[in-house]
Amino acid sequence: MAASPPAILDELFEEILLRLPPDDPACLLRASLVCKAWGCAVxxxxxxxxxxxxxxxPPVLGLLHDLEDERIPRFIPTTASSFSLTAPHNRYWRTLDCRHGRALFLSNPQSPETQELLVWEPITGAQQRIPVPAALESNFPMAAVFCAADGCDHRACLGGPFRVLFILSVVVGQVTDDDCYLTSACAYSSETGTWGEPTSLRRRSPMPMCFTFYSSVLVGKSLLYFMSDDAFILECDLARHRLAVxxxxxxxxxxxxxxxxxxxxxxxxxxxxxxQQLKLWSREVSDSVEARWVLSRVVYLENLLPVGALVDAETRVQVLGFAEGANTIFLTTVDGIFMIKLQSERARRVCDESDDHLFCYLIPVVSFYTPVPRGEHRDPSLKHSEDAGGEEKTVYQAQQLINKMSQMLPGGTLSTLSIASTTP
Known part of the structure; x- marks a missing residue:
């Protein structure tokens, strides 16, 4: 009778699991289902x-969009294998932002009820609704979400305190050809459950600052930037409570x-x-001279994208968004949506967009995927019809996973049964 395989230390299991490809989250998810110890560890x-x-x-797990189309899932994966997250429904929630493990949505303005914000953690599925005060309701607002924990490195801040900055622009005074608009910012704290005092900026313009096509960018810990539909940039200094355009x-x-x-x-x-170019600019700020834009680099799209994707580039190639934390730009073309990693200048098509589904903007979900504790989730890479009677398939998938992991170990092959017998 063959001797039982030696027990494998929990620390070694963790090292194996850590080295599974982070851009293939379904692999780690299935590994967490092999046994209770693995599920708890990850x-x-x-x-x-x-x-x-x-x-x-962290990798870009996928994209959140704002199309009210039942045929397109709200979450579009960009990962190596099939993977999905159950995002809030397109019909009721407008996508605004995603940062520090949290995505932010705004309820449909056509709803007769009070507008609400929804903070959703894609990894855990946790949700929290925030009523928008009547004084802040407007037609084209924008908001950003960010971690509020002091000294947090944002590596494991899920479930922690957060803040939401709400932006709106309304006309003040008499309506003329050159109206005066009041752009305001107001912050919500999850720790106190209250809204702070608004900070406002008066500005003469033929139109208000509407925010329907762009998300925000957080610079450092206290500077949030938004871009309006007419391509003006709004700076929100959270530390000094100041706005600038x-x-x-x-x-x-x-x-x-x-x-x-x-x-x-x-x-x-x-x-x-x-x-057919992407010009990358940086803003130089100095106490002695006025801030200025400096051209940092030019990315030539003809070197990265298929020839067919650049047809009618002047009108059909559009910038859809930036993945904060992954240094990645998303473009829409006649040949689909492409993600371009700016550091390596490598491009990959992530969605076959057609004329029936034209995205205005996308919100990238940037995060490492770690499954929630066993029993509190289901495998999002499997359809409902595959759940029932799927034990045989799950064992096969686990075996395939172990075969991959065994290649990382010197001189040995692991089996699903041996792991089940040596791991509690």
């Missing part, structure tokens, strides 16, 4: 911190030509699409 905050230490930058480089109020981003030095940047 759901701990410690495991999430180790993922950050080992892999550094300025132009992007070569300002043209054209939808899809710009997106705000983080520059290479961590400051504010802008990606400008000009025909």
């Amino acid at each position: 759901s701990r905050p410690h495991f999430r911190r180790r993922l950050h230490e080992l892999h550094r930058a 300025f132009n992007p480089p070569n300002h043209e109020p054209v939808c899809g030509q710009y997106t705000i981003m983080l520059a290479e030095d961590g400051g504010l940047g802008v990606c400008q699409r000009m025909d």
Whole structure:
């Protein structure tokens, strides 16, 4: 009778699981279902911190969009294998932002009830609703969500305190050809459950600052930037409670030509699409001279995208968003949606967009995926019809996973049965 395989230390299991590809979250999810010990190990905050230490930058798990189309899932995966998250329904919630493990939505303004914000954690599925005060309700607002924990490195801040900054613009005084608009920012704290005093800025303009095409960018800990539909940039200084408005480089109020981003030095940047090029700008700020835009780099799309994707580039190639934390730009073309990693200048198509489904903007979900504790989730990579009687398939998937992991170990092959017998 063959001897039983030696027991494998829990620490070794953790090291194996940590080295599963982070851009293939379904692999780690299935591993968590092999046994209770694995499920507990990957759901701990410690495991999430180790993922950050080992892999550094988190992957882009997918994209949230704002199309009211039942045929398109609200969450579009960008991962190596099939993977989905049950995001709030398109019909009732408008996507606004995603940062520090939380996504932010605003209820449909056509609803007769009071407007609400919804904070959703894609990894845990936790949700929290926040009523919007009547004084803040407007037609085209925007908001941003961010972690509020002092000294947090955002590696395991799920479930912690957060803040929401709500932006709106309304006309004040008499309606003229050049109205005076009041743009205001008001912050909500999850720790106190209250809204703070608004900070406002008066500005003369033929139209208000509407926010329907762009998300926000957080620079440092206290500077939030928003881009209006007519491509003006709103700066919100959270520490000083100040608002300011300025132009992007070569300002043209054209939808899809710009997106705000983080520059290479961590400051504010802008990606400008000009025909078949992406111009990356950074904003230099000095106490002695006026802030100015400096061209940092030019990305030539003909070197990255298929020829067919650049047909009618001047009108059909548009910048859809920037993945904060992953340094990635998203473009829509006649050949689909592409993600471009700016550091390596590598492009990959992530969605086959057609003329029937034209996205105005996208909100990337940037995070390491770690399954919630066993029994509190289901495998999002499987359809409902596959859940019943799926034990045989689950064992097969687990065996395939173990075969992959065994290649990382010197001189040995693991089996599903041996793991089940040596792991509690």
